[in-house]
Amino acid sequence: xxxxxxxxxxxxxxxxxxxxxxxxxxxxxxxxxxxxxxxxxxxxxxxxxxxxxxxxxxxxxxxxxxxxxxxxxxxxxxxxxxxxxxxxxxxxxxxxxxxxxxxxxxxxxxxxxxxxxxxxxxxxxxxxxxxxxxxxxxxxxxxxxxxxxxxxxxxxxxxxxxxxxxxxxxxxxxxxxxxxxxxxxxxxxxxxxxxxxxxxxxxxxxxxxxxxxxxxxxxxxxxxxxxxxxxxxxxxxxxxxxxxxxxxxxxxxxxxxxxxxxxxxxxxxxxxxxxxxxxxxxxxxxxxxxxxxxxxxxxxxxxxxxxxxxxxxxxxxxxxxxxxxxxxxxxxxxxxxxxxxxxxxxxxxxxxxxxxxxxxxxxxxxxxxxxxxxxxx
Numbered sequence: 396x397x398x399x400x401x402x403x404x405x406x407x408x409x410x411x412x413x414x415x416x417x418x419x420x421x422x423x424x425x426x427x428x429x430x431x432x433x434x435x436x437x438x439x440x441x442x443x444x445x446x447x448x449x450x451x452x453x454x455x456x457x458x459x460x461x462x463x464x465x466x467x468x469x470x471x472x473x474x475x476x477x478x479x480x481x482x483x484x485x486x487x488x489x490x491x492x493x494x495x496x497x498x499x500x501x502x503x504x505x506x507x508x509x510x511x512x513x514x515x516x517x518x519x520x521x522x523x524x525x526x527x528x529x530x531x532x533x534x535x536x537x538x539x540x541x542x543x544x545x546x547x548x549x550x551x552x553x554x555x556x557x558x559x560x561x562x563x564x565x566x567x568x569x570x571x572x573x574x575x576x577x578x579x580x581x582x583x584x585x586x587x588x589x590x591x592x593x594x595x596x597x598x599x600x601x602x603x604x605x606x607x608x609x610x611x612x613x614x615x616x617x618x619x620x621x622x623x624x625x626x627x628x629x630x631x632x633x634x635x636x637x638x639x640x641x642x643x644x645x646x647x648x649x650x651x652x653x654x655x656x657x658x659x660x661x662x663x664x665x666x667x668x669x670x671x672x673x674x675x676x677x678x679x680x681x682x683x684x685x686x687x688x689x690x691x692x693x694x695x696x697x698x699x700x701x702x703x704x705x706x707x708x709x710x711x712x713x714x715x716x717x718x719x720x721x722x723x724x725x726x727x728x729x730x731x732x733x734x735x736x737x738x739x740x741x742x743x744x745x746x747x748x749x750x751x752x753x754x755x756x757x758x759x760x761x762x763x764x765x766x767x768x769x770x771x772x
Contacts, residue, residue, distance in 0.1 A: 423453040424467075431470065440474060447471035451487065465494035469508065476515050485515035489528070496535075503542060505535035510551050517558065526558035549578030553589060556596045560727040563702030565767070568727065569600010576613075588629055591620035595636050599705060599727065603765060607643040608655045612662065614640035619664040635725040638707060642761045683712040683748040683757040691739035691764055697731055698768065704728055706736040706764045712745040714754040724761070736764045 420428070427450035434443035451467040472487035492508035494500075509532035517525035532551045542548040552575035559567040575593040584590050598613030614636040621633035647655060659665060697704070710721035721740045723733045740762070748757040 421453070421457045421459065424450055424457060424459065427453055428467070440478060444471065444474040444478060444480070447474055448483070448487075461494050462498060462500075465491045465498075465500075465508075468494070472511060472515070476511065476518070479518075481515045481519035485512055485519065485521075485524075488512035488515055492528075492531070502536050503544065503547075506532045506542060506551065507544075507547060508532075509535060510547065510554065513551075513554050513558075517554065522558050522561050525554065526562055526564070529554035529558060545578045545581045546584070549575045549582070549584065549593075552578060553593050556593070560596060560599075561729070563697065563700070563704055563728045563731060565603070565703040565705060565727060568596050569604060572596035572600055586620045586623065588621065588624060588626070591617050591624070591629065592632060594620065595632055598636065598639060602639060602643055602763075603705060607646045608651055608658070611640045611643045611655060612658060614643070615659065615662070615664060632725075635707065638709065638724050638761050639763075642707070642763060679749070679752045681749050683716070683745045683760065685743065685745055686716065687742075687744040689739050689742045691732070691735040691766075693766055693768075694732065694735050697766065701768065702728065702731055702766075703768055704732045704766045706732050706766070707761060708736050708740050708763070709759055709761050710740055712747060712757040712760060714747050714756055716745045716747045718743050718745070732764065732766045735766070739764070 419425070427446050431443050431446035431450055434440070434446055447467070447470045451464070451471045454464045454467050468487045468491040472484050472491060475481075475484035475487060488508055488511040492505065492512050495505040495508050509528050513525045513528035513532060516522075516528055529551055533555060536542055536548075536551075552571040556568050556572035556575060559565070559571065572593050572595075576590070576597050579590050579593060594613045595617035598610045598617060601607075601610035601613060618633045618636040618640065621629040621636065624630070644652070644655075704727050706726040707724045708721060709724050711719045713719050718741055721737055723737065726733050726736075745757075747754040749755065
């Protein structure tokens with residue numbers, strides 16, 4: 396559910412820095428760097444990438460000033476990442492980040508380099524290392540400090556939230572997604588997949604924390620942003636966000652519902668087409684109601700690995716109270732707890748919905764399961 400983009404839109408980072416040192420650059424470094432600058436001016440990015448890699452490696456072999464090695468690594472990392480060469484890009488950015496840490500460089504530099512390393516790791520499918528690098532990027536800022544570049548701050552927190560969701564670190568998802576949303580909104584981030592998904596993940600976190608009204612607002616933002624995009628993946632997450640919002644709405648009492656509708660009316664998407672009415676019951680009309688609901692078993696492998704998660708399931712109740720058409724609408728992390736949730740739902744039993752005194756089929760009931768370990772597990 397994650398889209399990240401890299402573009403070839405950067406300036407020469409070493410134009411003056413390389414020549415500002417007291418000692419002249421070794422010939423092997425100087426020649427490669429000159430070739431890099433020439434290729435960049437000509438917009439020959441393939442040649443620039445090769446020259447940047449040569450300059451960086453020559454600088455390491457010659458053991459020149461560590462700060463300059465870091466800049467050369469960054470030059471190569473930028474090109475390699477933009478050109479889809481994720482493994483060498485990761486090596487370069489991680490090297491640059493480690494140099495920044497050793498030199499105790501400014502927080503913004505360390506945060507940027509560790510984030511770029513996380514981006515390269517994520518792009519090549521190494522979610523665990525992407526999580527570690529993005530966490531180190533966030534740690535570089537320090538408690539109580541704020542990055543001047545709120546766009547970068549949003550990217551860092553979004554990467555942590557996204558990778559944490561995939562790794563079963565579910566308690567980290569909501570807080571970091573919420574910080575990503577706040578940072579993105581501060582810089583008027585465009586209404587793209589990243590912002591919509593950040594709202595979605597924030598909504599899941601608020602739902603888990605039982606802040607239902609706030610989760611509905613996040614889910615509505617996610618649904619509206621993602622629903623306006625054309626990609627099928629965006630539409631799927633938008634539908635899931637609406638399902639979460641409707642599920643959360645049934646937990647609100649009348650006063651909470653009224654307050655929520657006022658907040659929706661004052662929001663960026665003020666339409667209140669999807670209200671969250673309480674189930675109305677009388678002698679002739681009532682909704683399907685649970686008679687027996689077995690709780691899912693926690694998968695042993697997941698427990699042993701310390702994985703946690705959440706699963707959103709939809710099902711129908713037939714005229715006899717049986718469960719039909721059960722399906723997983725969404726899960727974090729994807730696929731880990733799906734089977735356990737489905738097995739539980741399929742054993743459930745309901746009293747059927749009744750309309751005008753006659754049992755009827757009840758479509759599209761949503762429920763959710765939270766798989767959380769005890770803190771002392």
